[in-house]
Amino acid sequence: MPHTVSREIHLKSRPRFLPSREDFEIVEVPVPRPENGQVLVRNLFLSVDPYMRGQMVEQARANSFALGKPMDGACVGTVVESKRPDLKAGDYVLAEKSWRELYLSDGSELKKFEPDGLPVQTWLGVMGISGFTAYLGMLEVGKPHSRETVFVSAAAGAVGNTACQLAKLKGCRVIGSAGSDEKVEWLRTHGGIEAFNYKKVESIEGALKHLCPGGIDIYFDNVGGPHLEAALESLKTFGRVLLCGMISKTEADGRPFPLTNLNLAVRKRLTLTGFRASDHLHLFEQFSSDMRRWIEEGKIAWTETIVDGLENAPDAFLGLFRGENLGKMLVRVE
Amino acid sequence: MPHTVSREIHLKSRPRFLPSREDFEIVEVPVPRPENGQVLVRNLFLSVDPYMRGQMVEQARANSFALGKPMDGACVGTVVESKRPDLKAGDYVLAEKSWRELYLSDGSELKKFEPDGLPVQTWLGVMGISGFTAYLGMLEVGKPHSRETVFVSAAAGAVGNTACQLAKLKGCRVIGSAGSDEKVEWLRTHGGIEAFNYKKVESIEGALKHLCPGGIDIYFDNVGGPHLEAALESLKTFGRVLLCGMISKTEADGRPFPLTNLNLAVRKRLTLTGFRASDHLHLFEQFSSDMRRWIEEGKIAWTETIVDGLENAPDAFLGLFRGENLGKMLVRVE
Numbered sequence A, B: 001m002p003h004t005v006s007r008e009i010h011l012k013s014r015p016r017f018l019p020s021r022e023d024f025e026i027v028e029v030p031v032p033r034p035e036n037g038q039v040l041v042r043n044l045f046l047s048v049d050p051y052m053r054g055q056m057v058e059q060a061r062a063n064s065f066a067l068g069k070p071m072d073g074a075c076v077g078t079v080v081e082s083k084r085p086d087l088k089a090g091d092y093v094l095a096e097k098s099w100r101e102l103y104l105s106d107g108s109e110l111k112k113f114e115p116d117g118l119p120v121q122t123w124l125g126v127m128g129i130s131g132f133t134a135y136l137g138m139l140e141v142g143k144p145h146s147r148e149t150v151f152v153s154a155a156a157g158a159v160g161n162t163a164c165q166l167a168k169l170k171g172c173r174v175i176g177s178a179g180s181d182e183k184v185e186w187l188r189t190h191g192g193i194e195a196f197n198y199k200k201v202e203s204i205e206g207a208l209k210h211l212c213p214g215g216i217d218i219y220f221d222n223v224g225g226p227h228l229e230a231a232l233e234s235l236k237t238f239g240r241v242l243l244c245g246m247i248s249k250t251e252a253d254g255r256p257f258p259l260t261n262l263n264l265a266v267r268k269r270l271t272l273t274g275f276r277a278s279d280h281l282h283l284f285e286q287f288s289s290d291m292r293r294w295i296e297e298g299k300i301a302w303t304e305t306i307v308d309g310l311e312n313a314p315d316a317f318l319g320l321f322r323g324e325n326l327g328k329m330l331v332r333v334e
Helices: A052-057 A120-124 A129-142 A158-169 A181-189 A204-211 A225-234 A263-267 A277-296 A310-320 B052-057 B120-124 B129-142 B158-169 B181-189 B204-211 B225-234 B263-267 B277-296 B310-320
Strands: A003-011 A024-032 A039-047 A075-082 A092-095 A102-105 A111-113 A149-152 A173-178 A194-197 A216-221 A235-243 A271-274 A304-308 A328-332 B003-011 B024-032 B039-047 B075-082 B092-095 B102-105 B111-113 B149-152 B173-178 B194-197 B216-221 B235-243 B271-274 B304-308 B328-332
Touching: A003 A102, A003 A310, A024 A102, A024 A310, A039 A120, A039 A310, A075 A120, A092 A120, A120 A328, A129 A158, A129 A216, A129 A235, A129 A277, A149 A158, A158 A173, A158 A216, A173 A181, A173 A204, A181 A194, A194 A204, A204 A225, A216 A225, A225 A235, A225 A263, A263 B271, A271 B263, A304 A310, A310 A328, B003 B102, B003 B310, B024 B102, B024 B310, B039 B120, B039 B310, B075 B120, B092 B120, B120 B328, B129 B158, B129 B216, B129 B235, B129 B277, B149 B158, B158 B173, B158 B216, B173 B181, B173 B204, B181 B194, B194 B204, B204 B225, B216 B225, B225 B235, B225 B263, B304 B310, B310 B328
Parallel strands: A149 A173, A149 A216, A173 A194, A216 A235, A235 A271, A304 A328, B149 B173, B149 B216, B173 B194, B216 B235, B235 B271, B304 B328
Antiparallel strands: A003 A024, A039 A075, A039 A102, A039 A328, A075 A092, A092 A111, A271 B271, B003 B024, B039 B075, B039 B102, B039 B328, B075 B092, B092 B111
16 A cells, blocks of 8 residues: 655653653654545644643653654644545644644544634634633633733743733733743734733842732733742732643752742632633634634734744744743644 | 729730740720710630731731730620610620720620520630631532532631531531541541541641542641642642631741642642632621521531630630640630
8 A cells, every 4th residue: 555654753751850852753654545534634733832741751641642652732734635525635624643744534533624814823823722721711710800900921922922912802901921022022012011021020029019019910820930929929809810831830850839928819818720721622612703803803913933844843842941932832844 | 983994915016927925915904984875895705816916927917916905806795884775784795806804895896696595605616707717618619519528627626627517518528637636536526527637647648648549629728838738639620729727837937838739720720719708798697597507407516625814815826826726716704
């Protein structure tokens, strides 16, 4: 049977904590032509995301990545050849089959979509899981009211940036922190957000107190660590903390950042809520339609960082932990 | 004008962190006879509570105790002499005028109540703010369902004990921790609670894992610190943490206990909610009627530790931080 060849990035070894290039290897695998009921898909864009680190490190988790296999994550591809009536060559599909060029599928794991004028990679970012995570956290969990003050960390990241935009859309005052002047500049000029470079302030707590002397109502936490500690100091009574991720836990030696002021949650009657978008997929259609409309109305600004070439996917992924992405970090598979 | 003399315990100095006997002094003050519109009240029982420490330490807080004055807290008294039509000698009143024997009042700060067959001090404990705090936290915030597993720290304390009873009443399996074998024994035999002595287990985390291999649904936190850390490890996905108080922060040197695993709140999509009963006083009538009924039905077990004599109020209060109370800690004013 004739076959083609696909390059894949495999997980070679489990990092103890932070992954490095040596944990990945690129391999070539044969991909057969599709049989009846199958389609052959070529990936166009891959999403690399911080959560993948956890599934690399721990073998015991139900969803751990397997050694010697590609790390499955969100990707956008196009159908190359179809032996299914519901899909034809040229169709765009979303799947969780990333870190490879080509794959066969029986269709069950594919979600066909119409780009409808937007770049296809948007379905990995603002129209995809990043946007949905921001939507879910900020709107469904946070429920911001007009004129509330909202603080978002990693505000130039894929989720953070959309979280900022959604809070702004609800009439909130939005403060964002980011780790470079370039990101701060983007947030200010394109995002319409009050932003500061947390690496250049004396303390995050001081910066927040200065920017929000009246306190903050909602903190959308993408990082944990010193940002969370500072936000707890600035939150108003009955404030809400939306716990989306704690990349700050990712210190060089993997030691968790100790939080020393959670007692403020009692004194100020705060609510801290951990959430994950995938628990709420019943809201995805509503999200898609809302987000599409807001984009058309020009209410959502976003950006992306695109790394070219499957072979550079590990660098793109590792770059997330060095804050190298402005907006969504994507790999263009060429 | 003839007057009587009352002894009062005054705040003499602000402790840096943990209070000591030297921070209090006992003084005699003259109390005039009531004028028209006034009543003279004799305190019968005073409530001493951990939250008072915070109001001693910090001068800046709106509700800080003043130096050279009694520390106002909940108390039960009886009217000695009345020049008001709505109160007569012998009436029982609740007030926030503790740490003294006698006081004059214009009535506005008094809440008359009928003991109705229960000991008067019950209105400082299970029928009062301790019971209401447990009710509010466990039932209104926690919303336990039948057959859920609930863990309560400081389970032999005034709030913790009632929290256990309420969860049991809702059909939950209840695990309690306490700091002495005597408390554990009381919880088991009188409270009907599975209890362990946290000072005698190798680790709280291990004890919880052993007792609840399937995990816990709700953690009612009265202490913070290692208990909270252990509970975060044992909580199930979508578990709830009810943050009532963090007496563990009260280490000898006042340094806060560092929490190193709040990242689990993201991974397990936990909700942590700080609450204070006084925010929800509109529910107090509902609480009173519910609790009264449950007591009559024999569904609520409780106990109390009574220290005799106003002069011993500082020792009673300091004893809270050494875990000397089984159930509600009270001072009988003689």
